[in-house]
Amino acid sequence: MQFKNLVAALAIAGLATAQTPAAAPTKGSAHINMADIDATISFEKVATGVNVTVTVAKGLTTALQVLPSGFQYHIHEKPVGPNNNCTATGGHQNPTKVNYNTAPCDPKNLASCEVGDLAGKHGNLNGTADGKVASFSYIDTQITFDGDNSIVGRSVVIHNNVTRIACADIVTGAATGGNNTTGGGNTGGDKDKSSATKLAGSLVLSSMVALMMFAF
């Protein structure tokens, strides 16, 4: 086989890899199930942004609520630590480095908000007598499933004034679970296994193309 052909084969092999990029997920959810709080925050990519649906099945009571303005909740940078450690989630997702302490989020001016400040942009969770909060949805135009504002690999934390009272990892894929993982009360989803499989498949294909060129 001529050197020219080998180069061509390698170019084709490279192309085969490049043509199957890992697809970003389009769905995810955080199922918080700790400290007697059961809340699910689901995320779904839609044409105008990400549709966020919040359902609280139990735990956010007016008796527990410290601030009259309700419970804050945010997307945090990192996953939950072992034994439901909400401190391990780090700070709020804030890629634009907004200074929350000097200038609170103005929902009418999204540039003033931390990307992960769901409560600041869309309202706090208001406690109820029985601790349930009826399901509600909104479109968030900042968060995404890939790039700088990606929520993949992060977590959701509910606060009561300054205390982090409950948290769970955001798991990609359809929500199925309700039990804890290593961290914060989430199972289900596929951890986006499919894109890893696809990439491995295209690499095998590339190697086969290269080997066939050698054989002939």
Ligand SMILES: *[C@@H]1O[C@H](CO)[C@@H](O)[C@H](O)[C@H]1NC(C)=O
């Ligand atoms: C989830 O974690 C909480 C807090 O650690 C614990 O009370 C609860 O039993 C766990 N649930 C399951 C299903 O493991």
Ligand SMILES: *[C@@H]1O[C@H](CO)[C@@H](O)[C@H](O)[C@H]1NC(C)=O
């Ligand atoms: C957002 O999700 C809710 C709950 O599934 C649904 O009722 C609503 O139609 C969705 N909105 C959009 C724009 O997809």
Ligand SMILES: *[C@@H]1O[C@H](CO)[C@@H](O)[C@H](O)[C@H]1NC(C)=O
């Ligand atoms: C929780 O995580 C934080 C930050 O990683 C760590 O400093 C702390 O020791 C952890 N707490 C427990 C109880 O493991």
Ligand SMILES: *[C@@H]1O[C@H](CO)[C@@H](O)[C@H](O)[C@H]1NC(C)=O
């Ligand atoms: C909680 O109550 C406040 C004040 O009435 C309101 O502005 C906010 O939208 C409510 N939060 C939700 C999620 O409905």
Ligand SMILES: *[C@@H]1O[C@H](CO)[C@@H](O)[C@H](O)[C@H]1NC(C)=O
């Ligand atoms: C909220 O937390 C801050 C900081 O610890 C504290 O100063 C304040 O008194 C708390 N607010 C209420 C209503 O407890």
Ligand SMILES: *[C@@H]1O[C@H](CO)[C@@H](O)[C@H](O)[C@H]1NC(C)=O
């Ligand atoms: C959670 O775990 C319990 C006990 O292992 C099991 O009975 C239940 O079916 C599980 N729920 C989900 C949603 O996986």
